[in-house]
Amino acid sequence: MEIQGRIESKIAQGEFLGNMLLAVRSEGPRLEQVFVEHVSVLAERLNVFLRANGHIQKVDYNPAEFWPAQRGRAFGFVDGGVAAIDLPGAAPLGIRVGSYVVRPGDDSESREEFKPEFSIVDDLYAAEPSTYDLPEDLDDRYDDRAKLRDAARIISEIAASLALWRRRQDIAVMLVHGPLINPAAPYGPPKFPYFTADAAQALFGAPVAPEQRHFVPLYRRILEELKAVGAPVFGVVERDGGGRPVLERLIFKMHEEGSLPEAEKKAALALLRKYSLSDAQILDVVLESGEYLTPISIPRQEPKNKWPDNWKDRLSGYPDPLTTFLKPSETVRPFRIEAFEGQDYEEAIKLILATARLLPGYGFPVALDIVDKFAKVPSWLSKGIGASHKAVLLRKAFETEDRKLQEYAIKMLSVSSRDWFFRPKA
Amino acid sequence: MSWISDTENMIGTVVGNTSTDSYQFILRSFRAKVGDIVATLSAIPDDNRRHGNAIIWGRIVSIQRHNPFFPAEAAQELAEQNLRLIDTVLSTSRDYLNAEVLILGSSDEDSKSQMDLSPLTYPVQPAARVVNPPASAIHKLLGASDDNVPKLHVGTLLGRSDVEVSLSANKVVSRHLAILAMTGGGKTVAARRIILALIDHGYPIVIFDPHGDYLGLYENRSRLPGGTAVKLFYPMMKVSEENISVVSDLLAKMGRKMTEAQHDYFNKIVSETKVADGTKASDYIRELIERAESTANKIASKKGKEEDTEDSPKKFGVTTVNAVKRSLSFVLSTLMQMEQNSKVLRDRLKEYEFHEMPDPKRDPEDIVGKKQVSIFYLAGYDHLTQSTIVSMVLDALFSHRAALTNRIPPFQTVIEEAHNFIPSRQEGTDETPSLSTVRKVITEGRKFGTGLMIISQRPARLDETILTQCNSFLVLRLVNPKDKSFVRSVMENLSESDANILQTFGPGQGIVSGQAVRFPLLVKVAHDKNFESSKIGDEDFLKQAASWNENEARARNRGAFTRAAPVSLAAKVGSPSPESKVPSRSKSSPSDSTTLNFTQVTKRKR
Structure with missing residues (x-):
């Protein structure tokens, strides 16, 4: 092995790190300058590129006009809370999904409605479809309890949104705390249990056939139902999960459409990847207060090579969300918003901005903070x-x-x- | 179903750690307020190692209201953008009310008529239901069902107008009561309420009233129970052999400080001037002045005889004698001025019939009698004189009771503006004759039926020993931090939260505590408007000033000699021509006659 190869191997094993840190410290200002220059170039070029191609839109923040205009309209907010129970076995769960519906300007007692749409204190999963019985061999249980819990939370929240829409069709805009459409593949590996009949029925609001009681088909069914009934539901994501799916997808899309030459595409992707900056980090310096990226459809179930064989056909038909980032004010980072394709989003963006500006320091829709506190399991x-x-x-x-x-x-x-x-x- | 288990009465649930002194509960919106009496059912062990349910009574001492769904950041944005909360998506309906309850005691669950309150010996059960008791249950708790015990009706529970509050009459008349409140807090209203309640019992009352706050009782005496007599007295300083020292006190405090020789001379003339019981102090002082004058004359004429050697200049010089005479004259004129002031004030109240105060030693029956209210109207006199009068009257009446002369019945004394009569040491107590008298009455009065009702707006300025002897307190609005901390120091069972609430009381709202009630209660004192004086009260000074007419003669003569002479007069003097008019100041120019004259004078001087 050549010397350089050996050094790289040693570094990969954690050696030379101290020396490297010393070198970074002495070279710090230069590296910092390089970083700043790089990010500035990236942001500048992206800024010009996005604006030149009409990918940035702006919504005005004028609360004195906006709020009185919403008088009497109903807005719904949904969030779920999971009890912190660390018990082994049959995925014990305490989940509560709450909804908050409010009509601004209404001074009657019915202005606000808080409702626990969905709560589970149960074994959510059975070893075999439609049974509560303990399995013959407990060792056969699915071990990744965090995944079980995540799956339960994800599907409960979207199920609660469906339940809320069925109950309150006067809602003009409904915001869900978190992504509207999550990747389903991680919850489809072999041995990942089925929901019990009761749990599945509670989630969907109607009896569910045994083969449909698994997360992958049931989640899709609920999403499709929600999309089909035209519920004006939007997912608002509080924390940036990292990665650049939106910007990369945008570049790919423009290339596919013939608007971006191959060389430019490659250069753009290389720039984005160099420092591993996320969509939110880059857009934080590109977008100005009240600006948002024109929503773009993002495939949420990729990569296909990780799809479990059992559920490939189901995963291929999942809806993809229209995704954007909105920067509510100069001082806070943009956050992600997801909607169903074909959904009119402009009105929702105005509401999201106005509600986020009610938390000027935190910069996130205040009503989602309210419903989060309501749903939280103490x-x-x-x-x-x-x-x-x-x-x-x-x-x-x-x-x-x-x-x-x-x-x-x-x-x-x-x-x-x-x-x-x-x-x-x- | 018993009221304690009726879900309709439920107002909250006990949370957190509980003790035998207090607990907290989450309150349903708008179901109770601070000061409300609440109950909860809890099992407590008995002596036989069994346990049974008991009603735990408590009083809400604080409520914390919190809306966890309303971030402060949002408030900032609402203010910045001038938005109404209700127009946005913010929530207003999820208030979280955490009430703190001070435990009063426990009673049997199945008490039928009267509830005996026992100390709680076992903590309240967490998660127990908290109940808002019906008025009838609180009545029983307050001992209202015990009809044989005489009571003084004060008002209602604060915020529960359906629950009446009374004081134990016997505790008030024997163990003393202090009513403390800042100006406007309603202390006179409260005192009048208790006085009227005592009148209902026909109990004799003596009121020392520096401002005439209680003259309304006389004015509206026809509304009082039949046979009630209300007498108005104005003070008259009188001397007798026993209290002859009053004159030297007056001299020491009103007059100038005397030298040793002057003091000796004063004592000498006092010992030589005989005093008949009931002599007016002013007459007696006049006699002393005459005696001093005669001495001075003798010294001046230098014709003193051998037998007058004691008056001779050998012992007392003319300066000494004249100094004493001047001091006495000063005291006399002050005293007469005060008598005059008192008369003027009384003359304004023509409908009221005032009598010169009787000699409390000789005629105590004229002051204290069954179904009699005696009001000493002290207005017009300075604090020292007022204090002397209170001291004289109270001392004499107390002596009658203490000596068991059987001449006067037990009575209640009301002292308004008590800080002037029983000041704390810091206020200079040696100048207040009534202090020692009141101290004596309050410590021994219990045995002889001479109860006191002390009323003050500045509790911190009251004598602490006296105040601690009051076994019951009615404290209304108090804001001054010194007053609040002083009240807390003398009232053993006033909690910190109770002390904090004092400043939030409105007029007539207060806390009553001590032996006159079973436990501290927040009360709304009943206002007896019918007994307010129509002559004395809140005067409209702005109106008075606006309609003020200056004395007509004074107005007519203003400027009679200082303003410019009238034209006719000026013409007679002859300086300006008859045609010319006196130039007004506004028309004056730098070259007018006044300026010229002044310049000429100046030049002449040069």
Whole structure:
């Protein structure tokens, strides 16, 4: 191995890091200058490019006119909260999805409506479709409980949006806290459990056929239903997940349309990738207060090579969200907004801007903050759910009179496996 | 179903850690207020290692209201953009009310007639339901069902006009009561209410009234229960052998400071001047002045006889004698001025029949009698004299009770503006004769039925020893921090939150605490408007000033000799020609006659 190759290998193993930091410190100003220059070039070129091609739009913030004009209209906001229960076994869950519907300018008692649209305190999943029974072999359970919980939260929120729309069709704009459409592939690997019949019915609002009770088909079904009924629902994403899917997609799209030569495309992508800056980071310096990117359709289920074989056909038909970034004011970062394709978004953007400006320091729609607090499962409730769940699990285990299963249940519920109870028996 | 388990009465749920002193609960919107009495059912153990349900009574001492859905940032934006919250998507309906309850005690769940309150010995159960008791239950709690005990009706619970509040009459008349409030807080209204309640019982009352606040009782005496007599007295300083020192006190405090020789001389003439009981102080002082004058004359004539050697200049020089005489003359003129002031004030109240105050020693029956209210109208006199009068009267009446002469019944004394009669040490107590008298009455009065009602707007300026002897307090609005902390220091059972609420009271709202009630209560004092004086009250000074007419003669003569002479007069003097007019100042020019004259004079001087 050549010397340089050996050094790179050593660095990859974590060596030379101290020396590298020293070098960065001494070379700091120069590196910093290079970074600034690079980002400035990127932002400047992107700015000119986006504006020249009409990809940046602006919405005026004039609250004195905007809010009185909304008098009597209903706006809905949806968010979910998950109880912090760390128990093994059958994916114990405490989820609450709340909605907040408000009519600005209405001074009657019916101005506001807070409602827990959906709450689960249950084992969300069964080992086999449509059953609550404990599986024969507990070791066969799906281990990645964080994934189970995420899947439950994602589908609950969108299910609650559907429930809210079915109940309140007077809502002019509905905002959901988080992405409107999430990647479904991570929740489709083998052994990822099905929902129980009751849970699936509660989510969809109608009985669901056994083969449809899995996350991948059910989530898609709910999304399609929501899109089909024309619910004016928008996902507003608080935290930037990293990556540049929007800007890269934009460049690809323009190239595909023949508006951007290959060489320019390559140069643009190289610029974007050099420092691994995210969409939000770059657009933060490109967009001005009240500006947003013209929404663009982003494929959310890619890459296809990671699709589980069982669900390839289902994943290929998922809807893609129209995605944009809105910068609410000079001092805060832009955030992502998602809508169904074909949805009229201009009115929603105005509402999102006006509600985000009500939190000038935080720069995020205030009503989503309200519904977030409403839906949040408090720690005392989480503890209560955990305790009840332990009791139910133990009772079920002891009802079986199977000593092995009982011990297993106790072991699962104990804090640590190294406990006096599990000392080796003679 | 009992009211305590009726869900209709439920107003909240106990949260957090509880103790035997207090607990907190989350309150349903608009279901209770600070000061409200609430109840909760909780199991408490008994002596037999069993437990049973008891009603835990408490009073809401604070409520914290929080809207977690309303970020401060949003408030800033609303203000900046001049937006109404209701026009936006912000929420107003999710208030979170956390009420703190001070536990009063516990009673049996199944008490039928009267509820005996016992100290709570076991904490309230968390998550217990908190209930707003019906008026009938609070009535029972306050002991209203015990009809045999005489009560003084004060008003209603603050915010619960359906629950009447009364004080224990016996505790008030034997254990003393202090009514404390800043100006405008309603202390006179409260005192009048209690006085009227005492009148209902036919209890004798003596009121020392420096401002005439209680003259309305006389004016509206026809509304009082039959047989009630209201007498108005104006003060008259009188001397007797026993209280002859009053004159030297007056001299010491009103007159100039005397030298040792002057003091000796004064004592000498006092000892030589006989005083008949009930002699007016001014007459007696006049006699002393005459005696001093005679001495001075004798010294001046230098014709003193051998037997008059004590008056001879050998012992007291003419300067000493004249100095004493001047001091006495000064005191006399001050005293007479005050008597005159008092008379003028009384003359304004023509409908009121004032009597010279009786000799409290000789005729106590004229002051204290069954169904009699005696009001000493002290207006016109300075604090020292007022204090002397209070001291004299109270001392004499107390002596009658203490000596068991059986001449006067027990009575209640009301002292308005008490800070002038029982000032704290910092205020210079040695100048206040009434201080020691009141101290004596308040410490021993319990035995002899001479109760006190002390009323003041500056509690911090009151004598602490006296105030701590008051077993009951009615404290209305107080804002001054010194007053509030002083009140807290003398009222053992006033909590910090109670002290904080004092400044928020409106007129007539207050807290009553001590032996006269079972536990501290927030009250709204009933206002007896019918007994307000139509002559004395809040005067409209702005109106008076606007319609003020200067004394006619004074106005006519203003400038009689200082303004410019009239034309006719000027013509007689002859300087300007008869045709010319006196130039007005506004028409004057630099070259007019006045200026010229002045210049000429100046030149002449040069």
